[in-house]
Amino acid sequence: MTKLIFLGAPGAGKGTQAQILSQHLGIPHISTGEILREAITTQTPLGIKAKGFVDNGDLVPDELILDLIQERLGEKDAQKGWILDGFPRNVSQADFLVNLLQELNQVCNGVINFDVPDSVLLERLLSRGRKDDNEATISNRLFVYHQQTAPLIEYYKQHQLLINVNGDRELSQISEELETIVKS
Numbered sequence: 001m002t003k004l005i006f007l008g009a010p011g012a013g014k015g016t017q018a019q020i021l022s023q024h025l026g027i028p029h030i031s032t033g034e035i036l037r038e039a040i041t042t043q044t045p046l047g048i049k050a051k052g053f054v055d056n057g058d059l060v061p062d063e064l065i066l067d068l069i070q071e072r073l074g075e076k077d078a079q080k081g082w083i084l085d086g087f088p089r090n091v092s093q094a095d096f097l098v099n100l101l102q103e104l105n106q107v108c109n110g111v112i113n114f115d116v117p118d119s120v121l122l123e124r125l126l127s128r129g130r131k132d133d134n135e136a137t138i139s140n141r142l143f144v145y146h147q148q149t150a151p152l153i154e155y156y157k158q159h160q161l162l163i164n165v166n167g168d169r170e171l172s173q174i175s176e177e178l179e180t181i182v183k184s
């Protein structure tokens, strides 16, 4: 498997695992959160539009994300594989991705869902100390996750792509399981 979506709540550890696995497989790690943070830091037009949403822990409007993903998946290095981390984050983004992959003649091989209890997520996010990791923003991000992103678990189950992984374990245990999964 070389075309994977990583699904999970904020703090579920998908970014860390995506980085490890993408390096291992030699494929791009495409993190919409990182792309947005970089755009905000360098104050590009995208960053300027996205800043308020990211600071509040809200999703940025789809129109800011969809073109960006379309361009990125069309790039040469994305033909042999990718890990999408942080996209899709709602059903309309997932529907968009279905059409986009069809257009690009690409197939997603699996969706890894990182399962972590809310109490553990909260603890992790509070100790991470990223700029958007203050208490008010965190609780909004978890709320937005349950409301908009969690329905994708059922969505991908129905598409027969869902693979559940227990994310409440040691980093290395999770990495090992992911390596086994992608080899299968």
Ligand code: ADP
Residues within 6 Å of the ligand: 009, 010, 011, 032, 033, 034, 036, 053, 054, 055, 057, 058, 059, 060, 061, 065, 085, 086, 087, 088, 089, 093, 141
């Ligand atoms: P986390 O996994 O901790 O929520 P991310 O780095 O994935 O962190 O995302 C940080 C922020 O970037 C989100 O809270 C949201 O504002 C914005 N964002 C990232 N990806 C998307 C997306 N696909 N759609 C809308 N907003 C997004």
